[in-house]
Each structure stands twice: as C-alpha cells, then as structure tokens.
Amino acid sequence: MTALLHTLEPLVATLRAEGYTVIGPREREGAIVLDVIDSAAQLPSGWGVQTGPGVYRLRRRADRAVFGHSAGPQAWKRFLHPPRERLWAADRDPDGTFAVTASDDPPPRYAFLGVRACDLRAIAIQDRVLGASPSYTARRQAAFIVAVNCTEPSATCFCASAGAGPDVESVDGADLALTELAEPGETEPLYVAVALSPAGRDVLARVPQTPAPPDVVAVARKAVTAATDHMGRSLPDGDLRAMLAATLDSPHWEDVAARCLTCANCTLVCPTCFCTSVTDTTDLTGDHAERWQTWASCFDVEFSYLHGGSVRTSARSRYRQWLTHKLGTWHDQFGESGCVGCGRCIAWCPAGIDITAEARALASAGAES
Amino acid sequence: MIPLPYRVVHRHEETADTVTLRLEPVGDGLAAWSPGQFTMVYAFGVGEIPVSISGGSGPIIQHTVRAVGAVSRAICDAPVGSVLGLRGPFGHGWPEQPPEGEVIVLAGGIGLAPLRPLILAGLGQRLSVLIGARTPADLIFTAEYDQWRAAGARVLVTVDRATAGWTGHVGVVTTLLNQVPITACDATRPPPTGYVCGPEVMMRLGAEALAAAGVPPERIWVSLERNMHCGIGLCGHCQLGPLLVCRDGPVIDAGHAARLLLTREL
Helix, strand or coil, X not given: CEEEECCCHHHHHHHHHCCCEEEEEEEECCEEEEEECCCHHHXXXXXXXXXXXXXXXXXXXXXXXXXXXXXXXXXXXXXXXXXXXXXXXXXXXXXXXXXXXXXXXXXXXXXXXXXXXXXXXXXXXXXXXXXXXXXXXXXXXXXXXXXXXXXXXXXXXXXXXXXXXXXXXXXXXXXXXXEEECCCCCCCCEEEEEECCHHHHHHHHCCCCEECCHHHHHHHHHHHHHHHCCCCCCCCCCCHHHHHXXXXXXXXXXXXXXXXXXXXXXXXXXXXXXXXXXXXXXXXXXXXXXXXXXXXXXXXXXXXXXXXXECCCCHHHHHHHHHHHHHHHHHHHHCCCCXXXXXXXXXXXXXXXXXXXXXXXXXXXXXXX | XXXXXXXXXXXXXXXXXXXXXXXXXXXXCCCCCCCCCEEEEEECCCEEEEEEEEECCCCCEEEEEECXXXXXXXXXXXXXXXXXXXXXXXXXXXXXXXXXXXXXXXXXXXXXXXXXXXXXXXXXXXXXXXXXXXXXXXXCCHHHHHHHHHCCCEEEXXXXXXXXXXXXXXXXXXXXXXXXCCCCCECCECCCEEEEECXXXXXXXXXXXXXXXXXCHHHEXXXXXXXXXXXXXXXXXXXXXCEEHHXXXXXXXXXXXXXXXXXXXX
C-alpha cells in the first residue's frame, strides 16, 4: 500500500503515543544534527547543505523540504552504539569476592525519523558487527526506523557505488519508507509513504492519509532513480579488497600521511566505525568498581598498544589501517564492505582527505606496478 | 561479557617478574577450555588483560603472567585468597596434535605458558620441546622439565646470555633445532608438526627454521598477541589485517602469519 501524507505531524505524534522517543534531524549551530523531536515543526524546514572535502555549510533552499540535506556530522550509531556506556558495576565483599551486575534498565525505545539508505545500510553493518553485544541488540530490537529516500545527493555522496542507496527499499531494516516531494515556494512538502514491516503497517494505518495517485508515486520513484546519477563521487571499480591487500607497501600511504592529522574525525563521523575501549574504575573506597565502554579510534596511538609500545605508531600505518579496514579487510572479517558512501569522512576531515580519491590513487598506482 | 570471580588458591613465582596463579571459581566457572585459548583476567578496579591458559584441570584454571604494565602487575601481586575475575575461554587454540608424526614445540620466554597444556597433552617419545629464554633466570616451569623428560619427551633448553653457573646451551632457540632429528616428509612417514610461541620475531624466524628443517609450512602453528579489550570480536583493537586475533586466532598457521607479520605496523 502506498499512501500520501500531507504532513508529518500525526506520524510524530503516533510514534510518541506508541512510547517511542523520536529522533530526527534538527538545525543547530550551523549543522543538521540528530536529536529528540517532539513535533514535526522542529524538523529543519527549508535547509539544505553544501559539502565538499573539508566543507560543510548549511544553505537556504527554495522549498520547504525537511529532508533536503545529505548526511550531517552525526550518524544514528550515537543512539544504538552510544559514545559512552556503562557495561556493569561490581561491589567487593570483605572476603575479597565480588558480585557483578550488568545494567538491567529497559533499553530506550527510539524511533528514528529520516534514516537515509546509506545510514540504513550502516545500521545493518553494525547489526552484524555488534550482534554479540546484549545492550546493542536490545536497543536495536526496540528501535523503529522511518527511512527517507534521498533525491538530492551532495558533492561528497557516493552511496550508489558503495551499494548502499539511494533507494531505501533496496536496503533491509526500515519499518516505513518516505519519499519527500517539495515544490519551490511556501507549499508544505508531501510524503509518499510505504510500510515495510508489520510494525510499520500498524503505525502507517493510524496516520491520516490519502491514497497516493499513481502519477505522484511515479514522480517520487523517478526522483530516487535520478539521484543515482547525481552522486558527487564514486569508489573506483574493481575488487577493492584484493587491490588494498596488494598495495600495503605502496608509497601512496606516505602521501596521505603527509596530509592526515590523525585527528580521528573520520572514525567519529563514520556510521559504521564501531571500535571501543573499556575503562575500569573504582570509587574512593576501592570496593565499588565500574566498567565503561567508550568509542575508540584506530587513529589513536594507544589503540594498538602492546607492552613495549604500540604496533601502529606512524600516521601512514594508522591511515592505512582505517582505509584498508573500511574497504578491504572488513570483507574478510564480516563478509561485506564497511563503507556505505555517506561521504561524512570527506566533509568532516579538516585536511579534506577524500577516501574515494585515495582509493583511486592506490588502485592506479597498484595497476602500474 | 561479565567476569566471574575466581579465587587465587596457589601462587608460584617463576622468575623475578613472572608468577603462576592457580585459580578456583568462587561460584560458577567458565566453560571447558582447550590448549592455546586465553581468558580475559580482571584485577578488581584496575583493569583487564588477555592471558593465555597455562594449565589447570577440572574447574581450576592456571595462568602465568609477566608484570609488564599496571594490570599485569596487579595480577602478579594477587596473594593467595584474593579474587580475580575471568571471562572466556576465548579464541582458537592449538590444533590438536596428529595421532602420528613428530611434534616439535618451540618456546621463547613466557611463550612457553600457552604451550604447556599442549606439551602435557602430548608427552611421549615423539615430542621435542625447545625452550629459549634471555637468561637462565628468565626460564619458567623449570621444575617440570625433568618430569617431561621422564615421560619420554626431548626437552632442550638454551639462553641468549649465560650467567654464572650456567653450563647449558647458549644461543637463540632455533640453534637447538639441529639436535632434533626431524624426519623429512616422505610418503612412508607421517609428517612432523610444529607449534611456536614467543616474541614476534622469534616466531617468524622459528617458523622459518622449522620449515627449513622439513616441517610442512601448513603444519606450523604460531600464537599471536595484540591489544584486546573485549575478547569476542566487538572492540576492534586486536585487528591484524584481515584477522580479529581474539576471534580468528590467537593461533594461526605460520604461512598466514608470516605474510601479516612481515608488513610493518600492520
């Protein structure tokens, strides 16, 4: 069933009434961020973005689209795989033994409003990587996902060549799929809505709607299809896993290292980067201990520390670890690529390093040698 | 994900910086382990590190730990009666020794610890154990060498640097190989198998020397070490190229390991 929604307010209200904490895009401090929304009026109406290597700027749109922006600095992982999480607490008895208690708080029930195909694919990738984590799995299973088709990729986007979009229905995991249709001027956008799961059907059935006329559905489909041809970037063709395994000693890594600040921005904004560290602490008595898990980055020298020193000390080796993992060894470890083509790492790199350009340079250098 | 309390029931100081602890579960114990696997050992409030299992039977788990950092120091200092936390067992251990054929074990320093359960399982005429350490004072499990010999194994010991009173062999562990009559592979005899654990460079050179001495490369196994926080493939720290060492290792075949270890800073 394809429905036409004339406003998103009832959808937000229905999700809230279902007990979900609705998370959606909001305009704040010059960026589109992800945060709790109480009303569709808080969505970033009429805001678009301009991106490039090391560039992210908001711009005013000629229409009132609320999803007229590509990936912002945050990914949904900050909710499903939070930056900081207490894994457990333990109390020590006088005889030295201790009882460990994992958090048994019920998981938050998030409804994500506005998940693009790239990010939907990223959630599926983290599902596979973090499936053995009870807390991740609990949050993931409790989540409701409203995906939104991308009809306006930005200059840093390359989901089509990463096999992760722009059509959200080509990627598993969403409960509802929306396509936003906006006309220039002050007219409010319309939304073509399709339910993709039983939960999605239940929610959609409770939202005021009209049947979507076939010509409107066709316009929506065409806009999504056309987006494939408007990607600002692309990954090089060919078997990147084999190419990267064969170029570990390429001099090109030195070239990247001369530009890379090893700041870890790319790993923080990446929607699939999952690495974490744990820290064990006690209170002042020494008898109450806690274990906290925090996001970690392979760009941190401490990340690979073994007694005697770190394995990866040079910027060359740390950038190489990140890129070869993302596009190459992720296949070995998890059976798929770790890149979804969202372009965040390009826009948020302070040095403007472009993963697609570096992969292409390595591919051509490898082909020459 | 949650450490189980284990009480220290016995401790033995192997060297100035290395201690063997026997640990008994306070309540529930871990699942059965196999030689070459490791656990994550937690010192209350201090931290947690991966440590190979150096022995044990029934519910008892034995760990041999060298103090090289804050957490390993706290574990080494744990007195009898104190309680540590264990998670595991994790990883793929040593592939089982084939029923026939020679078995050559190459150990460097504390690398003998994860090999000890394999040695105990394979004691007999066909087993050769070659042990190297920096100095005589760095040798571990020294009280057991004669027991292993009495059970039929050839046990050879060398040190990099002799000190007063040392009358044994001096040189890196691979120099002992010429004292082991390895029967080269042929159709009439089952092939030999090699197990290697020690510092990374020792494992690379040890595996090369075993291959040169006639052990088929696909029958030489090494045990890798990387930074680990979770033990179950979630944290990403132990990546070595295509491997998550905690999940895909720590034991891998030497040919695969050589390709990875020869890439600098992989």
